[in-house]
Amino acid sequence: MLKVDGGVPLSGTVRVRGAKNLVPKAMVAALLGSGPSVLRGVPAIRDVEVVTGLLNLHGVQITQQPDGDLPDGQLTLDPAKVELARVSDIDAHAGSSRIPILFCGPLLHRLGEAFIPDLGGCRIGDRPINFHLDVLRAFGAQVDKTAGGIRLSAPQRLRGTKVELPYPSVGATEQVLLTATLSEGVTELKGAATEPEIMDLIAVLQKMGAIITVDTDRVIRIEGVDRLDGYVHRALPDRIEAASWASAALATKGSIMVEGARQQDMITYLNTFRKCGGRFEVTETGIEFSHPGTALTSLVLETDVHPGYMTDWQQPLVVALTQAEGLSIVHETVYENRFGFTDALIRMGATIQVYRECLGGTPCRFGRRNFRHSAVVAGPAKLRGTDFTVPDLRGGFSHVIAALAAEGTSRVEGIGIINRGYENFMDKLAGLGARFEIA
Numbered sequence: 001m002l003k004v005d006g007g008v009p010l011s012g013t014v015r016v017r018g019a020k021n022l023v024p025k026a027m028v029a030a031l032l033g034s035g036p037s038v039l040r041g042v043p044a045i046r047d048v049e050v051v052t053g054l055l056n057l058h059g060v061q062i063t064q065q066p067d068g069d070l071p072d073g074q075l076t077l078d079p080a081k082v083e084l085a086r087v088s089d090i091d092a093h094a095g096s097s098r099i100p101i102l103f104c105g106p107l108l109h110r111l112g113e114a115f116i117p118d119l120g121g122c123r124i125g126d127r128p129i130n131f132h133l134d135v136l137r138a139f140g141a142q143v144d145k146t147a148g149g150i151r152l153s154a155p156q157r158l159r160g161t162k163v164e165l166p167y168p169s170v171g172a173t174e175q176v177l178l179t180a181t182l183s184e185g186v187t188e189l190k191g192a193a194t195e196p197e198i199m200d201l202i203a204v205l206q207k208m209g210a211i212i213t214v215d216t217d218r219v220i221r222i223e224g225v226d227r228l229d230g231y232v233h234r235a236l237p238d239r240i241e242a243a244s245w246a247s248a249a250l251a252t253k254g255s256i257m258v259e260g261a262r263q264q265d266m267i268t269y270l271n272t273f274r275k276c277g278g279r280f281e282v283t284e285t286g287i288e289f290s291h292p293g294t295a296l297t298s299l300v301l302e303t304d305v306h307p308g309y310m311t312d313w314q315q316p317l318v319v320a321l322t323q324a325e326g327l328s329i330v331h332e333t334v335y336e337n338r339f340g341f342t343d344a345l346i347r348m349g350a351t352i353q354v355y356r357e358c359l360g361g362t363p364c365r366f367g368r369r370n371f372r373h374s375a376v377v378a379g380p381a382k383l384r385g386t387d388f389t390v391p392d393l394r395g396g397f398s399h400v401i402a403a404l405a406a407e408g409t410s411r412v413e414g415i416g417i418i419n420r421g422y423e424n425f426m427d428k429l430a431g432l433g434a435r436f437e438i439a
């Protein structure tokens with residue numbers, strides 16, 4: 001439980017390292033190599049711990065360098081002795097992260113079979129894995145759902161295939177990449193997602209020896225190869241953490257230098273930040289984000305797949321929008337249930353109404369289906385401290401930021417979830433001048 005005293009603008013410097021949505025996947029890719037891989041910029045976050053645990057159970061030797069601490073967050077992953085893990089051991093990781101589903105292709109290539117525990121991740125929608133399972137079957141895998149997970153086998157080498165995703169899913173695109181590289185023949189994927197983290201995973205696989213072509217129309221072609229080597233790679237920086245701190249600067253009327261933030265991956269966020277009234281300066285080492293000192297501007301926003309406005313940027317920005325003048329409309333088109341966190345903001349004094357209709361322009365998959373996926377935010381609202389429980393990763397970050405922007409004291413329970421995606425969260429907050437104590 002965290003006791004937060006609000007009313008102090010966050011100001012100072014934070015550093016972001018490798019992206020939560022790339023690092024664990026690059027670690028899984030190491031399973032495909034014939035030799036060891038070296039991954040740099042690895043943050044100390046829970047999802048990295050989970051994948052480290054799962055890889056260890058499958059015989060991958062992982063060392064941190066230099067021994068014991070992670071000044072540069074460097075991991076060496078040696079897959080020389082990959083073996084089947086005991087289901088009872090794997091079960092310990094059930095419900096902890098989304099990443100285990102990406103073990104399917106690499107384990108099928110290495111061992112001909114795999115057991116994947118039930119997935120975790122943020123509860124922001126139903127999050128089915130039907131695309132993943134359909135894709136794996138198309139490669140020739142046998143897939144059976146069992147109690148507590150999924151059992152897969154591939155008695156023969158997997159074969160390249162033609163697949164089309166009904167929606168550009170990030171995870172399913174990565175599933176295809178990690179499975180196709182060692183499959184026999186060519187794979188053509190239509191309707192692929194093209195997020196920067198996917199491009200970085202492609203860079204990792206190319207370093208390993210894969211042949212992957214990305215066309216401009218969401219088509220990715222993979223020419224299967226017989227063998228992949230290890231890689232040496234520095235993970236792209238975490239654009240979601242960078243944008244979270246940027247929104248925190250806006251919400252608390254502060255100024256935050258985010259070292260390591262990279263402009264190319266954040267073009268859409270930066271446009272939105274500027275339209276909202278925020279100021280930013282791109283420097284050699286990162287991006288400095290500041291509140292303008294005058295009123296913020298309301299806006300109309302739709303989340304979308306890349307290059308659209310990313311869904312994981314939505315929740316922290318909504319907190320800033322409670323401080324903007326007028327009505328903002330936010331249409332969430334990626335997840336059907338990502339506005340639950342607004343209940344706590346409303347209790348703090350924010351004026352937010354959530355609707356089932358597609359507000360903001362484009363009809364999406366969730367319209368007329370009873371999902372409360374559009375929000376109207378009226379501002380500026382005076383926020384008051386209150387007590388709440390962290391619902392999910394970005395919702396939790398947003399609640400803490402709202403508590404810091406509010407007058408008075410808030411008590412936040414379940415703060416541990418935030419460590420799934422924000423490294424040294426408390427230390428960073430303290431360094432930015434936040435007033436809080438662990439109760």
Ligand SMILES: CC(=O)N[C@H]1[C@@H](OP(=O)(O)OP(=O)(O)OC[C@H]2O[C@@H](n3ccc(=O)[nH]c3=O)[C@H](O)[C@@H]2O)O[C@H](CO)[C@@H](O)[C@@H]1O
Binds near residue numbers: 130310
């Ligand atoms: C660990 C990681 O990288 N997580 C990110 C990844 O999640 P993740 O890869 O799980 O998200 P997806 O892109 O797959 O999901 C997008 C949409 O597709 C739907 N869908 C997905 C797969 C499937 O088999 N069937 C299906 O219907 C989902 O329910 C959702 O509505 O991309 C999301 C979208 O940028 C981000 O919010 C997450 O932070």
Ligand SMILES: C=C(OP(=O)(O)O)C(=O)O
Binds near residue numbers: 020120121122393394
């Ligand atoms: C939704 C998120 O993550 P995950 O897919 O790991 O649940 C997120 O990072 O905001």
